[in-house]
Amino acid sequence: MSKRFNRRSRSAVISVAAVSVLVAGAALTGCGRQRDSSVYTVLNSSTDETYHRWDAQAMARCGELLGVTVEQQSVPAAQVMTKALRMASSKSLPDIVQFDASEMPTFAEAGGLIDLRTLGLGTEDVPRGIVNFGSYRGTYYGAARSVNTLALFYNKDILRQAGLKVPATWAELRETAKKLTRGKRYGLALSAGGAEDGVFQFTPFMWSNGGDETRLDGPEVVQALDYWKSLLRDGSLSKSTVGWTQADVNDQFMAGNAAMMINGPWQVETLNTKKSLHWGIARIPVPKAGDPSVGPLGGAVLTVPNTGDERRERMAGKIVACLSSEREQLTYALNSWMVPANEKAAAVWRERVPELDALADQVAAARSRTAKLGAGWPQVSLALQSAFQAALTGQSSQAALQRAQQRATSGN
Structure with a gap:
């Protein structure tokens, strides 16, 4: 529940029915504007200068690897959901949205997200609790780069x-x-x-x-x-x-x-x-x-919105896979002091920051707020x-x- 992912207010709680109306239109009609086929956008809450810089560096590395440009659009954490909904209503959803994991089920229930497994993302090295953290009703919608707890x-x-x-x-x-x-x-x-x-x-x-x-x-x-x-x-x-x-x-x-x-x-x-x-x-x-x-498990998950543009969705899946890879997770976790979601990366992280070993133990027993x-x-x-x-x-x-x-x- 990092400081970037904990600013929900009463006004930020939006009904599933309202979300469904907006995202259904976006999914059925696809993208409402012409996009540069080599530029992909990530909506996130990395408004802090350091987090924004770290994310920009990771996106640049993944973009170079995949032959595309990956840009981020950052808004305060409490505004990610409302921003995504406004973009859905105007048929301009980004290619990737980084939701707080507690908000992701609302968008998923409305049919607004793609099953990441259909885009080639696996969960072999991710603990079951963290897979559940990014899942809704058994479907894996959100890949976590790192998680946190108290x-x-x-x-x-x-x-x-x-x-x-x-x-x-x-x-x-x-x-x-x-x-x-x-x-x-x-x-x-x-x-x-x-x-x-x-x-x-x-x-x-x-x-x-x-x-x-x-x-x-x-x-x-x-x-x-x-x-x-x-x-x-x-x-x-x-x-x-x-x-x-x-x-x-x-x-x-x-x-x-x-x-x-x-x-x-x-x-x-x-x-x-x-x-x-x-x-x-x-x-x-x-x-x-x-x-x-x-x-509680806290943090955010990378999701791919259902825009109806299968070609862009496939590339978005590859970008998510890169950003949540073992190497990128470790880099991100060492920068942010979070715990990598990947078990192999987490083992290296424990060795690198032994002063936070108790936190890793706490994460191992943590659970998602939305699991039930x-x-x-x-x-x-x-x-x-x-x-x-x-x-x-x-x-x-x-x-x-x-x-x-x-x-x-x-x-x-």
């Missing part, structure tokens, strides 16, 4: 000075966070804001406790939210956590206002700019020793976002999650 980051100096070890269970995390809370410094920082950031950060607590997004008012989910409330009640979390994004959390950690934080590898580049900050990383604590730490609900995930996410805001500002977790379940089921 982990526990901690300030080595603060823990050492306090004589404390890195917590591994909920009880240990609560006790450690309480002991590390001093003055303006909180023991832990996390995002519980009313956006996808907060939901992304809640899933490890929900899933590791046996909770399920198909039953938001189940006892395991209630217990997980109650645990968050206990951290807030202890004073170990700032009351501002209900409004923090994951970027805000990182800012607090870097400023010394939090001894530990829940965050992802996309923050590493920024963390490393502060040479005096000695940080470590560990799996997210679990309810009790021996429980699996199950986090597909295109229904955005509605559940919105319901959970409202539940956090209500529960962390006074309402009982049970009542907040009962309302969330009602919203997720009824759609309002």
Whole structure:
């Protein structure tokens, strides 16, 4: 869930019916404008200068290999879906769209994407969980170059000075966070804001406790939210956590206002700019020793829209295959601190960045947010976002999650 792929808002949730009307027209009528047969376009969210440069370099290498020119059109992450829909309505869909994996099922369900296996892309060296990450109802629509998840980051100096070890269970995390809370410094920082950031950060607590997004008012989910409330009640979390994004959390950690934080590898580049900050990383604590730490898979997938132009779709498939090749995945992952989706590339990555080995372990047990609900995930996410805001500002977790379940089921 890199910082480029986590800016969904309530207004960004678009119904499958609306998507279907737009993409069906695009697929049936093909491209509405004449295109240069040697130029291919990728719509992505690489608006950050470094990511845009890395992507441009990768596209140039693949373009040279395939004898075409590959250009990128970058918009903020929250605008990728709406931009793709506008382009579909004007019959000008790009050749490749890089969707956040949580959004891809909506476009796929509407019939807007091509099965990548029919374009020659295989998944032999990709773990099943990551194949599922790019699939919808068993069809492989999205190739991931890299994936990410969440982990526990901690300030080595603060823990050492306090004589404390890195917590591994909920009880240990609560006790450690309480002991590390001093003055303006909180023991832990996390995002519980009313956006996808907060939901992304809640899933490890929900899933590791046996909770399920198909039953938001189940006892395991209630217990997980109650645990968050206990951290807030202890004073170990700032009351501002209900409004923090994951970027805000990182800012607090870097400023010394939090001894530990829940965050992802996309923050590493920024963390490393502060040479005096000695940080470590560990799996997210679990309810009790021996429980699996199950986090969310985050990131984006490269897809080929169904435009009706089979020749361009075949070449787009070759471009996706090149961008998601073992070599390109490793290059991209080493630049961005993400974990390669390809198992062979991931093995090399572990050797090259041993300080993030715990993250690779966390990825191995991670799961996709849309695995069970597909295109229904955005509605559940919105319901959970409202539940956090209500529960962390006074309402009982049970009542907040009962309302969330009602919203997720009824759609309002």
